[in-house]
Amino acid sequence: MPRGLALARPAERGVTGDRRVVALFSATMLTSAILLFAVQPMVARFVLPTFGSAPQVWAVALVFFQAVLLLGYLYAHVSSSRLGVRRALTLHGVLLVLPVLVLPLGVPATDAGTSAGNPAWALLGLLTVSVGLPFFVVSTTAPLLQRWLVNTDHPAGRDPYFLYRASNFGSVLGLVSYPLLFEPRLALDDQGRWWTWGYVLLAVLLFACAAFVWRNAGAARPVERGADEQLTVRRRLTWLVLAAVPSGLVVAATTVLTTDVAPIPLLWVLPLGLYLITFMIAFSSGGRSRWVFRASVWLMPLAILAVAVVTVAEIRSPLWLILTVHLVAVFLVAMVCHGRLAQDRPAPQKLTTFYLVESAGGVLGGAFAALLAPLVFNALWEYPLFLVGAALLWPGVRGVKPRRVWDLAWPVGLGVAVYVALTELSYENAVLIAGAAVCVLFALRRPARLAAGLAALFLAGTWGVAAAGTPVIERERNFFGVRTVEQGSGVRSLVHGTTLHGNQLLRTGLPQPTTYYHPASPIGQLVTGGPRGITRRTAVVGLGTGTMAAYSQPGDEWTFYEIDPEIVRVARNPRYFTYLRDAPGATEVVIGDARLSLEEARDRTFSLIVADAFSSDAIPTHLITREAIDLYFRKLVDDGVLAFHISNRYIDLESVLGNLAREARLACYAGDLDAPLGEGIEEANASAWVALARRPEDLGDIAGDGRWQRCETGPDSHTWTDDYSNIISLLR
Structure with missing residues (x-):
């Protein structure tokens, strides 16, 4: 998110005025920045469950925050240039009070259909209603404080860029504090209340700053430098592009990382935090910032080419290496682009124009990556596209120009x-x-x-x-990710992002369960070795290819809950997969978020519920909380069984379910099969499952099967709820 963050030291400009004024303005800027960047992952976390915990939720949220920030900069530019100082102060005083009408922060209730189809616009609308007004008001603070100071006789007004030292520090502090401090310790409602009290503090500080400006506005003197500086169209376009490329790259890189791991705030804030740090460095004075810029110019080609190797070769482990490669590239590209912006920043008199153009570039880059790319590309092509754009903006390290x-x-x-x-x-x-x-x-x-x-x-x-590799016969993309149908020798597969979501052997006769669902898998053991009639009324959260339908029996009634309508289209297309068509039992597919849709089902309906929904490579967190478990068991008959598919490259969810089972006094067993058992089993994948029931005997044979063990547990304080989850502690 673009923010022009210049950091010239007042002492170096000959500032000898009242240090208390500098402290007041700096504290206000610091508070504003913390609120501005803490609220972004917080609100995105609020709305994540409503949209199936899709990685694209954060990308769209980033665009929303960038767009509102642009409106804030536009307001600051117009009010400071078109209104007198005191009229602008009066207007802003009224504006500061308006967010009281929507605080504390919260998210309005939604129905199951909100997340169906392409919900990007629904998400933007939800963000507007829940946080739009408070975020807009806070976003105006940074440019306004600088402009206010310019309009006074205080010596610091000669070059107010120094205020962004506090802004830079506050931005990074607010961003990283959420996944490391607030999310692991505070429920969502408490987070909203703490942010509200922070807003009250900001309002008090802003009124104090406004009072100082009101008293000193009459003696303001002209800015000494750059009063007649010309901002050509070419120069503004250069600012626009230099801001757009790193902004779009942050969105694209975050989408890639959260697709491979999980859509969690930690992976949201790491790229954005590095992006903000580059502003801190680029706009700082002194030799260190120039040294970092020169080093970044040298290293950037190596970094973006390393991303090309990792991306094209589809290298996904170890996790630390993948994160390092992508994050280093984001940092170096942003450092080079923001370094060039810093070198070309205008005089203070033009600062609101500079921030306005820079913010517009950020919106354009982010909107392309989050809103346009999913519509025009059938894969994550925006990532290499922004890297190529960064290469074009690279200043180079030699002056010799070879033949074109x-x-x-x-x-x-x-x-x-x-x-x-x-x-x-x-x-x-x-x-x-x-x-x-x-x-x-x-x-x-x-x-x-x-x-x-x-x-x-x-x-x-x-x-x-x-x-x-394996030939691709169809590739499609929407809000929920990239789906690929591949056909190899005797098998057809569905891949969602980087995760296999099932396949089918190409042979005559009824399709046989494969991949994570093969007969010797934990879920195969549960279905075939469980109590008689366990599948008679089954709910499956997550459709994939519909492989689970192969376990249905004549007379069974199976209901699949799937949030992505494109997955439903693929699973129902007999040219690709026939599990649903050839299922021995009756099948129905309900489109929408599973938890919201299950709420509409009658209580004590299902004999078996299978939670097999995956967002990225992990089950969405809102499907594995205390409230979700309560919902599932309300919908289960007295001897019903709940099964979770928890296979993941990077996250171990067994202890989460163990804690939930312990609290609800449920029987909990975990089955983890690394290799298929028995002859005649083809296309088998290792998988991990957890089964829960009110009593061990409800689980049938698996309660005494040596291949199943009682679930591991963790501290009571780590029990997940709709208000609390902590994936960071579960990373392998």
């Missing part, structure tokens, strides 16, 4: 060589690393050459890996 013909000739040669090597050789990682190394060697002289080489590596690498 090589800017196009050598990337074409690189792309052809990488594609041929990937389709003919089996060492794809080595090929991609070699291609990246060649790109570095030939690109150091020209940004255009670096961008062309990076694009060639992405395109040739993606096409080469695809040609050597």
Whole structure:
């Protein structure tokens, strides 16, 4: 989210005025920044369950906050340039009081249909109603405080950029404090109340600042530097692009990370926090900031090419390596772009224009990544696109300019060589690393050459890996992610993001359960070894390919709950999968959020509920809370069984369910199968499941099966509720 954060030291400008005024304005700026950036992950966490815990929730939320920030900067620009000082102060005093009408923060109730289809606009509307007005008012503080100070006779008004030292620090502090301090310790309602008290403090500080400006506005003197500085169209467009690229890159990188792991606030704030830190460094005075900028210029090509290798090769472990590669690239790209912005910042008299253009660039970049890209791309192509854009903005490290013909000739040669090597050789990682190394060697002289080489590596690498891998017969994308239908030798698969969501063997006869659901899997053991009639009335949260329907029996009634209508379309298409069509029992699919939809079902209806919904590589947190467990058991018959699929590369959810079962006095058993058992089982994947019931005997044979163990538990304080969850503590 763009914020022009200049940090010239007042002492270096000859400021000798009242330090108490500087302290007051700095404290106000610090408070404003903390509130501005703490509320973003907080409110996104509020609305996450309503939209199926999709990774795109944070991307759309970021665009919303960027757009409101732009409106705040526009208000600051117009009020400070068109109104007199005292009329502007009066207007803002009235504006400060209005958020009292919507505080404390909260999210209005929604129905199950809110998240169906493409809910981006519904999400924007919900954010507007819940936090739009308070966020707008807080977002005006930064440019207004600077402009107010310019309109006084205080010496600091000669160059008020120093105020952003406090703003930068507050921005990062507010952002990182949420996942590390507030989310693990406070319920959502308490978080909203604490933010409200913070807003009250900000209002008091702003009224104090306004009182000082009111008393001293009459003696204001002209700004000494840059009164007639010209802001050409070319210069403004440059600011716009330099702000748009890192903003869009943050959104795109966050989408990639949360798709591979889980949509959690920690992975939201890490890229955005690094983005803000680059502002702190870029707009600071002194030699250290210049040294960091020069080092970033040198290192950026290596970082973005490393992302190309990791992305094209689909490297997903170890987690620390994946996070490091993506986050370092975000930091270096943002550092280079924001460094160039800092070098070209205008005089204080033009600062509101500077922030307005910069904010507009941030909105454009974020909106492209969050709103437009899912509509025009069938994969996460916005990420490499922003990296190529960053390469074009790279200032380079040498002054010699080679002939332009090589800017196009050598990337074409690189792309052809990488594609041929990937389709003919089996060492794809080595090929991609070699291609990246060649790109570095030939690109150091020209940004255009670096961008062309990076694009060639992405395109040739993606096409080469695809040609050597499983053929894709359909790829679609919407708000909930990218779905790919692949067909290999004798099997057809559905991949959602980077997670396999089921496959089907291509043979005649009734389809057999495969992947995580094969007969020897924990869920296969539960269904076949559970009490008689366990499947007679079954609810399955999460559809996938509909593989679970293969376990239905004649006379059974199965209801699948699925939030993504495109998954329903694929599962019902007999050209792809026939589990639903060929199910021995009757099947029904309900579209919408599972918890909200289950609320509408009659109590004591189901004999078995299977929670198999995955957002990214993890079950959505709102489906695994105290309130969710209570809901499931209200809908189960007295001897009903609840099963959770908890397979995950990075997160261990067994203790979460163990705690919930202990609190509700339920029987809880965990089954974890690393390899298929028995002969004749094909296309089997390792999986981990947890089964819960009111009594151990309700679970049938598995309660005494050595392959199932009682669930592990953790401290009582770690029991998840709708108001509290802490995924960070569960990372492997």
